Amino acid sequence: VSFSLIVNMPMEIENYIFQQQQVVESALRKFVTEKSKKPRILHEAIDYCLFSGGKRLRPILCLAGAHTVCLKSDCALPLACAVECIHTYSLVHDDLPSMDNDDFRRGKPSLHKIYGEALAILTGDALLALAFEIASLCSPVGKNYPVSQMIWELARTAGSRALVGGQAADLEAEGKEIGLNQLRYIHCRKTAALITTSLRLGAMAADADKKTLNLITRYGRSLGLAFQIIDDILDVTQTTEVLGKSAGKDQKAQKATYPRIMGLEYSKKAAEFYTQKALCYASMLGEKGKLLSDLANFLLTRKK
Numbered sequence: 001v002s003f004s005l006i007v008n009m010p011m012e013i014e015n016y017i018f019q020q021q022q023v024v025e026s027a028l029r030k031f032v033t034e035k036s037k038k039p040r041i042l043h044e045a046i047d048y049c050l051f052s053g054g055k056r057l058r059p060i061l062c063l064a065g066a067h068t069v070c071l072k073s074d075c076a077l078p079l080a081c082a083v084e085c086i087h088t089y090s091l092v093h094d095d096l097p098s099m100d101n102d103d104f105r106r107g108k109p110s111l112h113k114i115y116g117e118a119l120a121i122l123t124g125d126a127l128l129a130l131a132f133e134i135a136s137l138c139s140p141v142g143k144n145y146p147v148s149q150m151i152w153e154l155a156r157t158a159g160s161r162a163l164v165g166g167q168a169a170d171l172e173a174e175g176k177e178i179g180l181n182q183l184r185y186i187h188c189r190k191t192a193a194l195i196t197t198s199l200r201l202g203a204m205a206a207d208a209d210k211k212t213l214n215l216i217t218r219y220g221r222s223l224g225l226a227f228q229i230i231d232d233i234l235d236v237t238q239t240t241e242v243l244g245k246s247a248g249k250d251q252k253a254q255k256a257t258y259p260r261i262m263g264l265e266y267s268k269k270a271a272e273f274y275t276q277k278a279l280c281y282a283s284m285l286g287e288k289g290k291l292l293s294d295l296a297n298f299l300l301t302r303k304k
């Protein structure tokens with residue numbers, strides 16, 4: 001798949017995000033429709049969750065990681081689509097009755113409410129496999145980071161030390177009183193890891209030097225923590241209708257969140273603190289850090 005990703009900077013961050021969303025949307029469509037459409041019901045389910053109004057944050061960050069290194073870079077597109085497939089799979093499995101038991105996602109019935117639990121598990125499994133199939137199509141611009149290294153990093157991030165590990169720790173903490181350190185441990189794995197890897201993979205595909213990659217990594221960790229805290233704040237401040245969250249949440253074991261442990265005001269300060277940290281790393285990138293600073297500021301003030 002080849003799309004023109006040439007970005008003319010400076011550009012308003014909202015325009016950048018909108019433009020990259022379109023790029024990701026068409027690339028994902030292409031990757032998915034290239035697949036055999038049988039079994040029909042499984043592919044219908046894949047379409048349902050992959051094209052249901054996600055913000056495409058992780059793929060945009062992946063592309064932004066590449067654009068930070070080289071504005072004319074379109075090499076990260078398969079990786080961008082791969083991280084979105086992993087993110088989507090994690091949401092589908094997270095919504096299952098045995099996990100977070102959510103009936104709604106993005107204002108629409110969760111996948112298992114429409115297709116049943118068994119098919120939702122299989123859809124998640126298929127998306128996880130699809131992520132690696134798509135990622136393997138990446139052709140990095142240089143020789144510093146072979147595709148095998150990027151696939152290794154993606155696998156580590158999806159696995160027991162990060163995404164799945166964070167989810168397991170989250171489930172274990174359910175109904176218990178946990179402290180800020182444990183909450184941070186969960187957030188680092190459940191949220192910040194995939195966000196950081198998205199940025200890193202984009203930068204690696206564009207052949208970032210070691211110093212740039214290091215700063216982008218630190219930026220990603222802080223941005224990821226800020227993103228999760230903002231998500232928890234929005235959960236409290238936005239109406240359930242706007243967020244499309246399950247109205248039955250109260251009947252379930254409450255998950256630990258920043259606002260629940262520290263209160264809303266402290267949580268807002270924490271989100272600002274981690275965003276400032278991200279901004280600091282972006283500024284250390286000099287002129288080329290502008291895109292990442294704009295993205296961090298945008299995410300801090302997001303409303304959904």
Ligand code: GRG
Pocket residue numbers: 053054055056057058089090091093094099106163164167190191227228231304
């Ligand atoms: C089941 C392996 C497995 C992992 C689940 C992703 C996850 C871990 C749980 C979902 C619940 C949650 C609060 C996750 C933290 C990450 C997060 C804030 C996800 C929502 O991301 P957005 O806002 O989603 O980017 P959209 O809908 O825009 O794609």
